[in-house]
Amino acid sequence: MSRASTQRYKRPALLSGSRPPTVKAKHAALSSKATRNLIRSHHRLLKARAQAVQAGDDILAGKIDAQIRGNGGLKSYQLASKLGQSSDRGGDSSRVLVDWMAPRLLPLENTPYKLRVLEIGALSTKNACSMNKCLEVTRIDLNSQEPGILKQDFMERPLPNDEGDRFHIISLSLVLNYVPDAAGRGDMLKRCVSFMTKASPSGSSLAITPSLFFVLPVACVTNSRYLTESRLQDIMSSMGFVLAKSKQTSKLIFQLWDHAGDYEPKPFRKETLNPGKSRNNFAIVVK
Missing domain, CATH: 3.40.50.150 (Vaccinia Virus protein VP39)
Known part of the structure; x- marks a missing residue:
C-alpha cells in the first residue's frame, strides 16, 4: 500500500484529540435499546464529522466534536460495544x-x-x-x-x-x-x-x-x-x-x-446498486 493511501485514512484518527475523560459507570446500566442507539448515534456523528473535515468546515467539525463529547465520546461508544458483547446481549x-x-x-x-x-x-x-x-x-x-x-x-x-x-x-x-x-x-x-x-x-x-x-x-x-x-x-x-x-x-x-494469494485489487466506486428511500448509505470504495 502506498504512503499516500495511508495518509488518506488519517482524518478519522483526529478523534483521538477530542476524547473525553473516563466515562462514569452509569453507562453500565444501559438497556439493550439504549446501547444500540448510542452506537448508531456515534457512527452518524463520525460520518458527519468526516464530511465536515473533508469540506474544510472547521466550525461544523468543532460542533460535532462537542456532540460526540456530550455523548461520552469514544470511551462511551466502546463501553456500549462491550455491553453488546455480554452474554445477555448476544455474546x-x-x-x-x-x-x-x-x-x-x-x-x-x-x-x-x-x-x-x-x-x-x-x-x-x-x-x-x-x-x-x-x-x-x-x-x-x-x-x-x-x-x-x-x-x-x-x-x-x-x-x-x-x-x-x-x-x-x-x-x-x-x-x-x-x-x-x-x-x-x-x-x-x-x-x-x-x-x-x-x-x-x-x-x-x-x-x-x-x-x-x-x-x-x-x-x-x-x-x-x-x-x-x-x-x-x-x-x-x-x-x-x-x-x-x-x-x-x-x-x-x-x-x-x-x-488465496492472488492480489489484484481493481477500483470500485460509490454507485447506486439498490435504490430506495429507506436504504442506508454504507459503502466501500476501492481506489
Missing part, C-alpha cells in the same frame, strides 16, 4: 470465529504451535479467541480498554518486516462500519492483505490458509444503496479472498474469507 462474536476455525486448529492440539491472530478493535482479553490455547492473539484498538490491548490505529501500524510480523488470522469484528468514510474502508481491507501470511508456525509443517474474519451490521450489506452481497463478493475476490464461511442473524453478518 462474544469471536466465538463464531473459533467455531469456524476448530477443524483447522485440531492439528495444533497437544503441540506447542499456535496460529497468530491480529484482533483489530479488541475490547477484551478474555473473549473466545483469546482463551483458545491454539491461538496467539495480538490485540489493538484506538482506545485501549484494559491491559493486554495495545493502543494503536491499524492504519498506522508499521508494515511487516518479516513473517513474524504477519498473521494467520485477522479479525475485523464491527470495525469496518466504524470507519467513517467509504474509501477508508477499502484502504483497510487492502492493508489487511499486507499483514497476512501462509507461512507455517515456526517449527511446524502445517499447511496454512490465511483468513480474514469480519462482522458487520446486517443492514450494511442487505439494506444499503451502495453495497450488496454481490458487490462485496466482487470487492473481496479482487483482493484474492474466497468466502469460506458466512452466517447471518437478524442484526449481524459474520463472514470468514480465506486469502
Whole structure:
C-alpha cells in the first residue's frame, strides 16, 4: 500500500484529540435499546464529522466534536460495544470465529504451535479467541480498554518486516462500519492483505490458509444503496479472498474469507446498486 493511501485514512484518527475523560459507570446500566442507539448515534456523528473535515468546515467539525463529547465520546461508544458483547446481549462474536476455525486448529492440539491472530478493535482479553490455547492473539484498538490491548490505529501500524510480523488470522469484528468514510474502508481491507501470511508456525509443517474474519451490521450489506452481497463478493475476490464461511442473524453478518494469494485489487466506486428511500448509505470504495 502506498504512503499516500495511508495518509488518506488519517482524518478519522483526529478523534483521538477530542476524547473525553473516563466515562462514569452509569453507562453500565444501559438497556439493550439504549446501547444500540448510542452506537448508531456515534457512527452518524463520525460520518458527519468526516464530511465536515473533508469540506474544510472547521466550525461544523468543532460542533460535532462537542456532540460526540456530550455523548461520552469514544470511551462511551466502546463501553456500549462491550455491553453488546455480554452474554445477555448476544455474546462474544469471536466465538463464531473459533467455531469456524476448530477443524483447522485440531492439528495444533497437544503441540506447542499456535496460529497468530491480529484482533483489530479488541475490547477484551478474555473473549473466545483469546482463551483458545491454539491461538496467539495480538490485540489493538484506538482506545485501549484494559491491559493486554495495545493502543494503536491499524492504519498506522508499521508494515511487516518479516513473517513474524504477519498473521494467520485477522479479525475485523464491527470495525469496518466504524470507519467513517467509504474509501477508508477499502484502504483497510487492502492493508489487511499486507499483514497476512501462509507461512507455517515456526517449527511446524502445517499447511496454512490465511483468513480474514469480519462482522458487520446486517443492514450494511442487505439494506444499503451502495453495497450488496454481490458487490462485496466482487470487492473481496479482487483482493484474492474466497468466502469460506458466512452466517447471518437478524442484526449481524459474520463472514470468514480465506486469502488465496492472488492480489489484484481493481477500483470500485460509490454507485447506486439498490435504490430506495429507506436504504442506508454504507459503502466501500476501492481506489
